[in-house]
Amino acid sequence: MKPNDLSEIVSSDKSHVWHHLSQHKPLQTSDPLVIVEGKGLRVTDINGRQYLDAVSGGVWTVNVGYGRESIADAVREQLVKMCYYANSAGNIPGAQFAEKLIDKMPGLSRVYYSNSGSEANEKGFKLVRQLATMKNDGKKHKILFRDRDYHGTTITALSATGQEQRKDQYGPFTPGFVEVPHCLAYRAVNGDDADYGVQAAREIEKVILREGPDTVGSLCLEPITAGGGVIVPPEGYFETVQEICRKYGVLLHIDEVVCGMGRTGKWFGYQHFDVKPDIVTMAKGVASGYAAISVTATTEDLFNQFLAEPSEKMSYFRDISTFGGVAGGPAAALENMRIIEEENLLDNVNKMGDYVLDRLNELKHKYEIIGDVRGKGLFVGAELVKDRKTKEPVDESVAAAVAADCLRQGVMIGRTNRSLTEFNNTLCLSPALICTKDDIDEIINSIDVALGNLPH
Numbered sequence: 001m002k003p004n005d006l007s008e009i010v011s012s013d014k015s016h017v018w019h020h021l022s023q024h025k026p027l028q029t030s031d032p033l034v035i036v037e038g039k040g041l042r043v044t045d046i047n048g049r050q051y052l053d054a055v056s057g058g059v060w061t062v063n064v065g066y067g068r069e070s071i072a073d074a075v076r077e078q079l080v081k082m083c084y085y086a087n088s089a090g091n092i093p094g095a096q097f098a099e100k101l102i103d104k105m106p107g108l109s110r111v112y113y114s115n116s117g118s119e120a121n122e123k124g125f126k127l128v129r130q131l132a133t134m135k136n137d138g139k140k141h142k143i144l145f146r147d148r149d150y151h152g153t154t155i156t157a158l159s160a161t162g163q164e165q166r167k168d169q170y171g172p173f174t175p176g177f178v179e180v181p182h183c184l185a186y187r188a189v190n191g192d193d194a195d196y197g198v199q200a201a202r203e204i205e206k207v208i209l210r211e212g213p214d215t216v217g218s219l220c221l222e223p224i225t226a227g228g229g230v231i232v233p234p235e236g237y238f239e240t241v242q243e244i245c246r247k248y249g250v251l252l253h254i255d256e257v258v259c260g261m262g263r264t265g266k267w268f269g270y271q272h273f274d275v276k277p278d279i280v281t282m283a284k285g286v287a288s289g290y291a292a293i294s295v296t297a298t299t300e301d302l303f304n305q306f307l308a309e310p311s312e313k314m315s316y317f318r319d320i321s322t323f324g325g326v327a328g329g330p331a332a333a334l335e336n337m338r339i340i341e342e343e344n345l346l347d348n349v350n351k352m353g354d355y356v357l358d359r360l361n362e363l364k365h366k367y368e369i370i371g372d373v374r375g376k377g378l379f380v381g382a383e384l385v386k387d388r389k390t391k392e393p394v395d396e397s398v399a400a401a402v403a404a405d406c407l408r409q410g411v412m413i414g415r416t417n418r419s420l421t422e423f424n425n426t427l428c429l430s431p432a433l434i435c436t437k438d439d440i441d442e443i444i445n446s447i448d449v450a451l452g453n454l455p456h
């Protein structure tokens with residue numbers, strides 16, 4: 001095959017690539033989207049058509065935008081010098097990035113490298129299970145997760161996921177994972193009380209008491225739920241969660257796979273709240289997709305519980321991730337972080353985040369179908385409903401039609417899909433942290449047109 005024969009590339013893709021999250025039947029009669037180039041917020045497909053990407057690589061990943069030569073250079077330089085050695089040994093960018101990262105996370109002190117968000121979360125779960133065995137006679141092995149949260153694609157990360165449709169057909173799941181209720185004020189189970197945040201957290205306490213506090217090891221939460229519908233926790237929620245975790249000796253594991261690295265206007269989503277996690281996981285934005293890297297960060301206290309004399313053969317964290325030793329990962333992450341700092345991207349996220357929320361609220365005034373607008377920083381969602389009073393969600397096909405119309409207009413937006421049985425009805429926006437008012441106007445205008453085109 002000639003390297004630049006584009007029709008052959010499409011044909012090879014159609015014949016052999018099994019795409020993620022995709023039903024392939026329609027691709028028997030149409031061509032797949034093949035992305036060949038990216039610069040800033042724009043990507044170009046194999047037919048030369050350009051799109052404004054409002055979801056940073058489809059799944060909120062390319063935080064600093066496409067085409068960053070300095071990251072490519074940093075990775076190249078590292079790979080040529082030393083591409084890989086298992087992380088049982090150290091490497092230079094690994095040590096440097098750990099130092100810089102911990103600087104941004106007061107209270108945490110240890111960095112464990114792996115290569116996907118699911119894997120980073122699994123490390124967190126394994127730490128809890130091993131601690132239960134070593135320190136608590138096998139008790140405190142249960143791990144709580146929340147309705148609507150997602151923690152990854154592997155069977156155990158799915159076991160910790162509160163999205164019934166995403167989990168459907170993949171059981172049986174790993175035992176010892178227990179669900180707690182969500183904290184979405186718009187769909188508050190107990191009404192819209194002013195102290196809903198505190199009440200929602202108290203629901204977690206009820207589960208801990210029901211299960212028995214001596215059986216519960218950790219609580220794993222997204223700081224702002226992503227694929228479950230962009231859920232910003234209500235006031236008082238995290239502070240009460242923290243108090244409950246301390247009261248019952250439950251470790252707090254925050255999954256920053258989406259929110260980490262500036263997405264919400266702070267380095268980490270949990271930093272909007274008065275909360276001190278024991279375990280923090282991160283992946284996507286850590287190197288903005290320029291390299292595969294994920295991190296499980298812990299407190300020194302947690303780390304110290306694995307310190308013992310070498311004669312105690314089973315006492316250390318006996319885990320490895322082969323690609324956690326790819327030195328290009330932290331090399332990319334270091335440069336990614338430098339860009340966020342040098343270009344003041346957190347400031348931009350806060351300014352543009354306010355702007356995109358204002359613009360979405362304008363659309364809410366215009367279209368009855370928008371029931372709720374919510375988000376933090378450049379991480380926002382608009383929930384579509386059939387009726388504002390009953391809040392009955394629109395069918396998934398409506399959100400899909402809006403996204404497809406935007407795509408036809410050259411704008412890629414996201415939506416919750418095949419995750420929750422009822423609530424695949426939220427449009428999602430997470431443009432790169434470099435986006436401008438003009439970019440946001442273009443995104444919002446396309447949604448405006450798409451909503452106007454829906455049958456009335």
Ligand SMILES: Cc1ncc(COP(=O)(O)O)c(C=O)c1O
Binds near residue numbers: 117258
């Ligand atoms: C909150 C959250 N945690 C974990 C994951 C899993 O990350 P990965 O796909 O890198 O395994 C995702 C992926 O979308 C996510 O959104």
